[in-house]
Amino acid sequence: MSMHPKGPIQKSTQVAVDLRKAETLKCEHCGNYLFIKSTVLKRLSALVSPTGEEGIIPIEIYSCGNCGQVPKDMLKGTGLGEDNIDVEKS
Numbered sequence: 001m002s003m004h005p006k007g008p009i010q011k012s013t014q015v016a017v018d019l020r021k022a023e024t025l026k027c028e029h030c031g032n033y034l035f036i037k038s039t040v041l042k043r044l045s046a047l048v049s050p051t052g053e054e055g056i057i058p059i060e061i062y063s064c065g066n067c068g069q070v071p072k073d074m075l076k077g078t079g080l081g082e083d084n085i086d087v088e089k090s
């Protein structure tokens with residue numbers, strides 16, 4: 001596929017990144033680097049919902065395709081990973 005940029009205006013669509021210089025995220029548990037997209041569903045109770053109605057909020061995260069663990073960084077702000085999920089070595 002040859003996508004020719006029409007001019008200097010289209011800069012924003014093309015980001016020249018040398019991926020060799022980018023860090024590959026690896027599973028902190030098993031070292032695997034292939035991740036599966038998953039969705040965490042948060043149920044918002046009517047009490048805390050801004051609309052006053054119960055709702056489900058999907059949050060997209062990635063889990064390790066090998067061991068299924070989710071990098072802790074991705075769980076930040078979801079209420080998971082910090083206290084709720086036991087990711088400590090058992």
Ligand SMILES: [Zn+2]
Nearest residue numbers: 027030064067
């Ligand atoms: Zn893993």
